[in-house]
Amino acid sequence: MGLLENKFTDNIIVEKLDKLLSWSRSTSPWFFQFGTACCAIEMMAAAASRHDLMRIGIIPRSSPRQADVMIVAGTVTMKMALRVKKLYEQMADPKYVVAMGSCATSGGPYWQHGYHVLKGVDIVIPVDVYVPGCPPRPEALIEGLLKLQEQILEERPLTRKTG
Amino acid sequence: MYRDFGTVLFAVMLGIVMVAIPLVISWLIAPSNKTKDKLDTYECGEEAEGSAWLQFNIRFYIIALIFLIFDVEVVFLFPWAVVFKEMGLLALIEMGIFLLILIAGLAYVWVKSDLDWVKRKVKYGGGRYKSLTATTED
Amino acid sequence: MGVVHGQEMVLNIGPQHPATHGVLRLQVKTDGEIISEITPYMGYLHRCFEKHCENVTYEQVIPFTDRCDYLASMTMNFGYVVAMEQLMEIKVNDRVEYIRVIMAELQRIASHLLGIGAFGLDLGAFTPFLHMLRDRERILDIFEMTCGARLLYNYMWVGGLSHDLPTGFVEATLNFLDYFEPKVDEFENLLGHNKIFVERTADIGTMPAEVAINYGVTGPNLRGSGVKWDLRKDDPYSIYDRFDFNVPVGKGIKGTVGDCWDRFYVRIEEIRESVKIVRQAIDQLPKDGDVHQSMPKKIRPPKGSIYRRTESPRGDLGYYIESDGSDTPYRLKMRSPAFTALSVLNEIGAGWLMSDVLGILGSLDIVLGEIDR
Amino acid sequence: MSEDKEKIISEAVEKALQGDMDAINNIEDRVTRSKAKAALVKAKRAKVVNDKDSIKEDNTSESKVEEKINFNQTVCQKISEKFPESIDAEQNDDWIQLKPENWLKVAKWLRSDEKLYFDSLQCNTGMDLGEGVLESRYNLHSMKHLHKVEIRIKVSAEKPDIPSVEQVWRVADWFERETYDMFGINFIGHRDLRRILLPDDWEGWPLRKDYEEQETYHGIVVPKVKEGWE
Numbered sequence: 044m045g046l047l048e049n050k051f052t053d054n055i056i057v058e059k060l061d062k063l064l065s066w067s068r069s070t071s072p073w074f075f076q077f078g079t080a081c082c083a084i085e086m087m088a089a090a091a092s093r094h095d096l097m098r099i100g101i102i103p104r105s106s107p108r109q110a111d112v113m114i115v116a117g118t119v120t121m122k123m124a125l126r127v128k129k130l131y132e133q134m135a136d137p138k139y140v141v142a143m144g145s146c147a148t149s150g151g152p153y154w155q156h157g158y159h160v161l162k163g164v165d166i167v168i169p170v171d172v173y174v175p176g177c178p179p180r181p182e183a184l185i186e187g188l189l190k191l192q193e194q195i196l197e198e199r200p201l202t203r204k205t206g
Numbered sequence: 207m208y209r210d211f212g213t214v215l216f217a218v219m220l221g222i223v224m225v226a227i228p229l230v231i232s233w234l235i236a237p238s239n240k241t242k243d244k245l246d247t248y249e250c251g252e253e254a255e256g257s258a259w260l261q262f263n264i265r266f267y268i269i270a271l272i273f274l275i276f277d278v279e280v281v282f283l284f285p286w287a288v289v290f291k292e293m294g295l296l297a298l299i300e301m302g303i304f305l306l307i308l309i310a311g312l313a314y315v316w317v318k319s320d321l322d323w324v325k326r327k328v329k330y331g332g333g334r335y336k337s338l339t340a341t342t343e344d
Numbered sequence: 345m346g347v348v349h350g351q352e353m354v355l356n357i358g359p360q361h362p363a364t365h366g367v368l369r370l371q372v373k374t375d376g377e378i379i380s381e382i383t384p385y386m387g388y389l390h391r392c393f394e395k396h397c398e399n400v401t402y403e404q405v406i407p408f409t410d411r412c413d414y415l416a417s418m419t420m421n422f423g424y425v426v427a428m429e430q431l432m433e434i435k436v437n438d439r440v441e442y443i444r445v446i447m448a449e450l451q452r453i454a455s456h457l458l459g460i461g462a463f464g465l466d467l468g469a470f471t472p473f474l475h476m477l478r479d480r481e482r483i484l485d486i487f488e489m490t491c492g493a494r495l496l497y498n499y500m501w502v503g504g505l506s507h508d509l510p511t512g513f514v515e516a517t518l519n520f521l522d523y524f525e526p527k528v529d530e531f532e533n534l535l536g537h538n539k540i541f542v543e544r545t546a547d548i549g550t551m552p553a554e555v556a557i558n559y560g561v562t563g564p565n566l567r568g569s570g571v572k573w574d575l576r577k578d579d580p581y582s583i584y585d586r587f588d589f590n591v592p593v594g595k596g597i598k599g600t601v602g603d604c605w606d607r608f609y610v611r612i613e614e615i616r617e618s619v620k621i622v623r624q625a626i627d628q629l630p631k632d633g634d635v636h637q638s639m640p641k642k643i644r645p646p647k648g649s650i651y652r653r654t655e656s657p658r659g660d661l662g663y664y665i666e667s668d669g670s671d672t673p674y675r676l677k678m679r680s681p682a683f684t685a686l687s688v689l690n691e692i693g694a695g696w697l698m699s700d701v702l703g704i705l706g707s708l709d710i711v712l713g714e715i716d717r
Numbered sequence: 718m719s720e721d722k723e724k725i726i727s728e729a730v731e732k733a734l735q736g737d738m739d740a741i742n743n744i745e746d747r748v749t750r751s752k753a754k755a756a757l758v759k760a761k762r763a764k765v766v767n768d769k770d771s772i773k774e775d776n777t778s779e780s781k782v783e784e785k786i787n788f789n790q791t792v793c794q795k796i797s798e799k800f801p802e803s804i805d806a807e808q809n810d811d812w813i814q815l816k817p818e819n820w821l822k823v824a825k826w827l828r829s830d831e832k833l834y835f836d837s838l839q840c841n842t843g844m845d846l847g848e849g850v851l852e853s854r855y856n857l858h859s860m861k862h863l864h865k866v867e868i869r870i871k872v873s874a875e876k877p878d879i880p881s882v883e884q885v886w887r888v889a890d891w892f893e894r895e896t897y898d899m900f901g902i903n904f905i906g907h908r909d910l911r912r913i914l915l916p917d918d919w920e921g922w923p924l925r926k927d928y929e930e931q932e933t934y935h936g937i938v939v940p941k942v943k944e945g946w947e
Contacts, residue, residue, distance in 0.1 A: 046234050080389055088494075091477035091481075092478040122916045126359050129246070132244050133243060156395050157395075157396070159915060162938075178414075250360050261351045329691065330552055332603060333550075333596075334599075387916065390914040398924075557860060578863065675845075691887075
């Protein structure tokens with residue numbers, strides 16, 4: 044953890060610093076293009092000209108080193124699960140995960156007979172926001188990302204976690 | 207006359223400070239957990255096989271050398287070009303000799319065929335890549 | 345100065361890569377610049393499609409066929425439905441046939457638009473990608489108007505369609521076609537005749553015709569190599585024989601026959617042909633006829649097997665259906681055109697530079713959902 | 718109002734047939750203009766069709782059906798003449814049942830024979846017929862003669878060996894690897910027969926009827942039931 048991370052008891056100064064810090068982290072999360080299946084096409088459509096994601100400042104990055112949010116778009120299979128875990132580890136902190144589509148949330152339409160399908164990506168990596176739909180519309184993905192931004196705003200990185 | 211060196215010093219100091227501030231802040235507050243996986247080389251999600259420290263083809267090194275020489279030559283040209291007008295004909299001749307020597311160097315490198323690149327061997331070449339089609343024996 | 349060959353390093357253009365159109369891992373032997381061997385690894389998106397088909401009824405298979413080739417799900421439904429109707433000897437009325445052809449050709453335009461856009465993206469041209477996706481969105485609006493979904497439609501059922509055409513469909517499609525026709529020339533000039541694009545694709549990744557046939561490559565990749573083979577004409581199904589359209593073939597305009605530019609050129613021409621087909625189909629569209637007319641109550645095909653091929657935007661899409669008389673398929677195998685297109689990558693890609701290999705992969709226009717099934 | 722629209726369209730099409738396209742382009746209302754364009758294409762097509770007699774076109778389709786059935790027979794006889802003992806016992810007119818032994822020789826002959834010239838293997842399907850019988854079906858097709866045939870080879874599940882036709886049709890390389898991956902039929906003579914879709918350390922052959930999913934894969938629960946779901 045950083046030098047001053049989680050060290051301070053909660054008081055007025057630290058609370059204001061927290062607000063500044065979490066605001067700076069939430070403004071424009073660059074997302075890590077992790078499209079595997081049909082949801083990747085909807086993610087592309089969200090990033091393309093009509094539902095422009097870049098007007099919210101969310102820019103697609105293709106390497107985990109430069110990304111804040113990993114959007115798991117599409118079915119994650121067993122063979123891919125080990126790679127997802129590795130890629131999540133290689134992302135720079137602070138990092139968040141959006142599970143886009145019902146395949147990433149719970150295995151989707153392949154949960155019953157999919158011997159090779161991972162039943163939900165939260166078995167392997169911690170997920171912050173689940174976006175339902177198969178595939179979810181680009182507007183649903185944008186709403187999911189905005190929900191993630193609200194969630195980041197409430198974070199308290201500096202105060203010591205009590206209990 | 208030495209007074210204006212102060213501004214240069216100030217500019218350098220300002221540069222150092224402006225870089226140091228974000229680094230210190232991020233050292234203080236940025237979360238950093240250096241797990242083994244994170245420090246692994248990123249290879250599109252796979253374990254990287256083999257090491258990157260292996261013997262590269264020599265042509266990359268030679269091209270880097272040749273580039274360095276001619277880059278330094280251009281660096282010498284800049285100050286000369288700035289004050290060229292006051293110095294008159296003599297400076298032109300001197301710089302001409304300097305350039306001639308380097309052109310002789312270039313000719314030497316060209317003749318020794320250091321500049322021609324390793325050609326690709328393509329199975330189904332066509333059109334302008336016809337010459338690169340791999341003949342059957344190699 | 346003897347040529348000192350450096351050691352070969354093994355790189356992974358791995359499962360997570362912007363240029364691999366999904367989760368495909370190319371293990372590449374290279375000396376830093378020239379790629380000597382490519383071995384593709386697949387299976388990162390194997391979603392057990394065929395195992396599902398053995399456990400769900402015939403109607404429930406249709407949403408799964410959608411999700412195999414998610415860029416052209418109308419043509420996937422079309423292929424499955426044509427195979428089933430031939431197995432059960434169902435004859436659908438003309439209105440259903442015409443609507444199916446209109447939908448399949450619109451889907452072909454949308455799929456080619458994204459295929460060409462992604463191909464340009466792999467070579468670094470970002471703006472054509474945005475232009476093409478903007479026009480693709482207009483097609484998705486038309487699909488959404490008819491079947492409510494943007495990407496995976498479950499629209500064509502065995503023996504008919506799920507919904508009839510909404511009012512205003514004909515005007516919307518005609519408006520789109522009139523808007524879209526000049527745009528195709530704009531794309532061709534914007535991307536096709538751009539000096540850098542031509543320099544990066546002409547004469548690169550040439551695939552001779554025998555190699556294409558031997559590797560089972562089909563569709564625009566095969567036509568790019570000069571073989572005039574289009575299932576809509578050579579193995580006609582549905583009512584494609586009532587339309588007047590020609591099959592574009594690679595002629596080596598900018599380079600040799602069968603190079604990346606030819607595959608791009610064939611796709612642009614195919615978009616124009618599809619526009620012509622949709623125009624004629626709308627003109628001959630019969631007004632009457634119920635789309636649920638010949639839909640069987642309970643789908644129980646007779647015991648037996650069938651292999652039927654249709655032309656999807658990526659090539660020969662074959663369905664091998666074995667039924668044992670019950671209401672769930674005994675075995676269903678989908679022959680995926682992108683699967684064979686990828687198998688030829690090592691043959692035509694070995695020996696090229698790193699950036700050319702990614703261009704060749706982009707020109708093959710593969711979709712991983714269909715390869716891994 | 719609509720009949721004068723028809724009149725505009727018809728005389729615009731006449732003028733367009735003589736060659737000046739602007740008659741159509743200057744119709745200002747968009748829907749009629751596109752209708753005129755479609756009518757023009759239809760008129761051109763009608764001109765082409767009546768010089769090619771269309772009666773020939775529909776009688777070839779009936780003859781095609783009978784010809785397909787006895788075509789299978791003809792191929793079957795040709796194979797039995799050339800390779801006497803390779804034909805399996807029960808025959809059917811839709812496909813040819815072969816014994817696995819000299820399938821490679823039959824394949825090479827089918828490929829090289831001038832009259833048959835099956836140069837493209839369309840699809841190879843693995844099949845589990847129950848009671849320990851596996852089957853590999855090949856749909857062959859000739860680009861030149863446009864005829865197709867289906868060949869089936871039955872093997873027992875204990876000794877599932879079929880000679881690989883990977884040298885004959887390069888497409889069989891990946892098709893056979895997938896059939897091996899899903900059914901466990903190993904193809905003798907295949908240069909690198911390994912799993913193509915599933916990870917290499919996956920146990921079992923998924924598409925066999927008697928396949929149960931393995932409990933965990935690298936510590937990840939495979940079956941669909943996750944604790945706390947029900």
